[in-house]
Amino acid sequence: MKLGFIGLGIMGKPMAKNLVKAGHDLTVFDFKEDAVKELVADGATEAKTGKEVAEKSDVIFTMVPNSPNVEAALFNEGGVAEGLTAGKTVIDMSSINPLASQGFAKRLAKLNVGFLDAPVSGGEPKAIDGSIAIMVGGDKDLYEKNKDLLEIMGGSVTYVGAVGAGNTTKLANQVIVALNIAAVSEGFALAKKAGLDPKMVFDAIHTGLAGSTVMDAKVPMMIDRNFKPGFRVDLHIKDLQNALDTSHALHVGLPLTAEVMEILQVVKNDGNGSDDHSAIAKFYEKINDLTID
Numbered sequence: 001m002k003l004g005f006i007g008l009g010i011m012g013k014p015m016a017k018n019l020v021k022a023g024h025d026l027t028v029f030d031f032k033e034d035a036v037k038e039l040v041a042d043g044a045t046e047a048k049t050g051k052e053v054a055e056k057s058d059v060i061f062t063m064v065p066n067s068p069n070v071e072a073a074l075f076n077e078g079g080v081a082e083g084l085t086a087g088k089t090v091i092d093m094s095s096i097n098p099l100a101s102q103g104f105a106k107r108l109a110k111l112n113v114g115f116l117d118a119p120v121s122g123g124e125p126k127a128i129d130g131s132i133a134i135m136v137g138g139d140k141d142l143y144e145k146n147k148d149l150l151e152i153m154g155g156s157v158t159y160v161g162a163v164g165a166g167n168t169t170k171l172a173n174q175v176i177v178a179l180n181i182a183a184v185s186e187g188f189a190l191a192k193k194a195g196l197d198p199k200m201v202f203d204a205i206h207t208g209l210a211g212s213t214v215m216d217a218k219v220p221m222m223i224d225r226n227f228k229p230g231f232r233v234d235l236h237i238k239d240l241q242n243a244l245d246t247s248h249a250l251h252v253g254l255p256l257t258a259e260v261m262e263i264l265q266v267v268k269n270d271g272n273g274s275d276d277h278s279a280i281a282k283f284y285e286k287i288n289d290l291t292i293d
Contacts, residue, residue, distance in 0.1 A: 003149070004028070004057030006050055006073050006080070007094070008035035010229065011120065012063035014127040015093070015153045019061075020044050022152045027056045050074070054083030059146060063093045066238050067100035074104060086112035091146060093134070095119040095174070095235075097242045098164035099249065101137065105163040114142045117163055118150060119170035121177075123217070123230035131155030135173075137166035171246060174239040178260045180214040181280045188219065188292045189284040198223050198292050218278040222292045227275040227282075234273040237264050 001024065005016040008030040020026050020043045028039045029047040040046050047053045050073050054060055060080055062073050070092055074080045080090065090108055092101065092115070105115040116138035126132045134154035136143050143159045150157045160169045187210070191201045202219050205211065221227065240261045247254045263283045270286070272279045285291050 001025075001059065001149075002027070002057050004047070004053035004060040004080075005039075005044075005063070006030065006053055006060065007063035007069075008032055008039060009063065009065075010124050010231075011127045011132075012093075013038065014124065015063060015120075015132075016044065016061075017042055018130045018153050019149070024149075024152075027053050029053045049078040049083075050076075050080040051078050051083035054080045054088065056083075057088070059089045059091060059149065060084075061091050061093055065094065065235065067094075067096040067242075070094050070096055070100065070104065075107070081108070081111065084108070084111050084113050089114040089116070089142065089146060091116045091118050091150075093118045093120055095170050095239055095242075096167055097245060098137075098167040098171070099246070101167050102164045105138070114139065115163060116142060116146065117166040119167050120154065121170065121173050122155075125230065126155070127153075134158070135160050135166045135169040137161055137168075138163045167242075168246065171239065171243040174236065175243050175254065175257050177214060178236055178240060178264070178277070178280070179256050180212055181218055181277060182260045182263060184212075184215050184219055185222070185281040185284045185292070188222065188281070189288050189290065192290050192292050193288055218276075218281075221276060221278045222281045225291075225293055227272070227279045229274060229276045231277050232273065233264055233267050233275050233277050233279055236277045237261070237268060237273075240264065 003024050004027045006029045013035050026044045027047045028044045036046050101117040108115045118134050118136040120132045120134050122132035132154045133156040134150050136159050188198050206215050266283050267279050
């Protein structure tokens, strides 16, 4: 099967590489020339536009930052839609507003093109080793047809419902992750202020009820002062904004999400928007005059 991939960022590049490693004919496009060259060196084919990607591919994956970026990739001049023909499939793996996903699906349906929203979770290390979690919304038969491709990139691929359900599930995930990082930061700030060694506290509690994947992944980063982005603060702000926009449309109250959103805004305003979202800890360090190390 001929595949296309648009968006070779922190997550997209290793995901695309895994498709190439699996032996698929892959055409790629991104404005980042270095990323494109890296994929070409691995065996992919370069395209100059999204249209060219679509012309050369049966299934086109998009992995870009937010709803406007997906819309541009699909429908701007030279975009994917111009190269599509009936029977092809677009799988958007970006994390965007679920209402936007539903709108894109309707526009592509007019071209007799299928659409799945399939956002991911797990960060760069899991994207590299092909073990990310993928949550998929769309037509069930279309999902089954493309499940094998998704399993090349993901360790867990789950169908969750109609178009938009994938991104709604991802928003729930991002809410829980953000609140978890904030809770971990708050607890370890307390421990540090009390004069305890955060490493010893981590060893004592991470296998207990308070333990979590977030704690295991993020507390060592906080202790080591390593905020190299696996998932940037700026992107988590984007996800929480989408969560709040969706919650307002559904009349669902998310007070803790709103509070963590304000914490993230402080972290960003302090110049740390490109840091890993574990930098939420810097807010607690700032207000308590300490470092969690």
